[in-house]
Amino acid sequence: MWWGSLSGRRAGKWANPRIAARLSIIAVLAALTAGCFRPMYAEHADGSPALRDRLMGVELLPIDKPNGSPDARIGVTLRNALAFKLYGGATGAPPTHQLQIRFTTNRSSLMLDPNTALPSNEQYGINASYQLIEVATGKTVLNASTFSRTSYDIPGQLQRFARARAYRDAEDRAAQQIAENINTRLAAFFYAGT
Secondary structure (H helix, E strand, O other), X not given: OHHHHHXXXXXXXXXXXXXXXXXXXXXXXXXXXXXXXXXXOOOOOXXXXXXXXXXXXXXXXXXXXXXXXXXXHHHHHHHHHHHHHHHOOOOOOOOOEEEEEEEEEEEEEEEEOXXXXXXXXXXXXXXXXXXXXXXXXXXXXXXXXXXXXXXXXXXXXXXXXXXXXXXXXXXXXXXXXXXXXXXXXXXXXXXXXX
């Protein structure tokens, strides 16, 4: 029968001592490195504070923008999104660090309608810089920057409300992305210490 000879060939293939030695080396290396993995948000057995506890110790300072300005609304959106990412549904713990955020915004037209010379696609961007300040010493321990770019379509030249709503949605998406970038960088800083 043909399947008997096929299974004989397979058994002979695995009986090769070089392949068996390679597989055993891979298994040993996998067993040795299995203990190296430690989840980022896991509780520590050595009694040191977990990453979630360290992130809850970050106080978000108010973002300095003029009241009633469009940037003030974006600052509130950014601060609220970051607070939810840092603290979850809880409130912050007693502060060990303060986070100061500064940002600028820009808007540019990507595509223009050739007949009317009005934009049909625009891009909204936020450039943010932030400093993490240790409360005990007043020293800046992290100084970094991030950016976000979002584009949005203008569905028709006469639809002003649709354009305004698309613009506001782009602002919110960019603020959410900035909050995610800052949260990831803070988690990496508290986890690795750099």
